[in-house]
Amino acid sequence: MAPNAARRSESSRKAILAATAELCGENGYARLTIEAIAARAGVSKKTIYRWWPSKGAVVLELLDQTATIAIEPPDSGDLATDLRTLLTEVIGMLTPPETSPGIGLIAEALHDPDLARELRERLIRPRIATFKQRLRRAQDAGQLSPDADLDVALDLLYGPLYHRMVFHLGMPDPSYLDSLIAHTLRALTPPRH
Incomplete structure (x- = not known):
């Protein structure tokens, strides 16, 4: 019986992504090479x-495949809990900084417009849409002001993560993350009379 080419290709693809994850974890994105992945x-x-x-494209697929929150936003009924889930996934993609494939990919995308476009379209925009979908549900439930600017909410919550990443300040611990969420929600919540 002849080997199944589709299965062989899928097994090779999985092996490539697994090798990429292992090598990033061992040596970081900067030292990752196509040669090392192939070997x-x-x-x-x-x-x-x-x-x-490119190696950036391989890492982008790895991150897109391993990110769990993409299509359907979490909806536990508690907006703060759901925001913590969304932000924790991003933190996981950016830590540890010395071996994070996410940080390496972002850095490379700054110099590669094609990779930047793919990163934005494949990984970032779908997650922004997920974030906004969850916030719209909160608006519909009266948990957020109906006129809350969801783009500003995005910047208020995600901006500090990237600020801390760029300046090597360390990702927020759970207590700081809860404080960030609480302060942001306070600014977006309708006043109670």
Whole structure:
């Protein structure tokens, strides 16, 4: 019986993504190479380049595949809890800073417009849409002011994470994250009479 090419390709793709995750965890994004991925995955560089144009593209697929919150936002009924879930996923993608594939990918995207566009369209915009979808539900439930600017809410909550990343201030601990969420929600919550 002839081998199934689709299954072989899928197993190679999984091996490449697993190798990428392992190598990023061991050495960080900066030291990641297509050669190292190919060697670890047991495939040729040609196989990798058939599916991805660069190591950044491989890492982007890895992050997109491993990120759990993409299509459906969490909705526990408690907005603060759901925001903590959303922000914790981002924090997980950015830590630890020395080996985080997310930080390396963001840094490379600053110099590669094609990768930046893919990062924005594939990973960032869907998650912004998820965030806004959850906040719209909160508005509908009266938990947020109906005129709350959701773009400002996004910047208020996510901006501090990237500020802390860029300036090597460390990601917020759970207590700081809860405080950030509480202060932001206070600013977006309709006043009670």
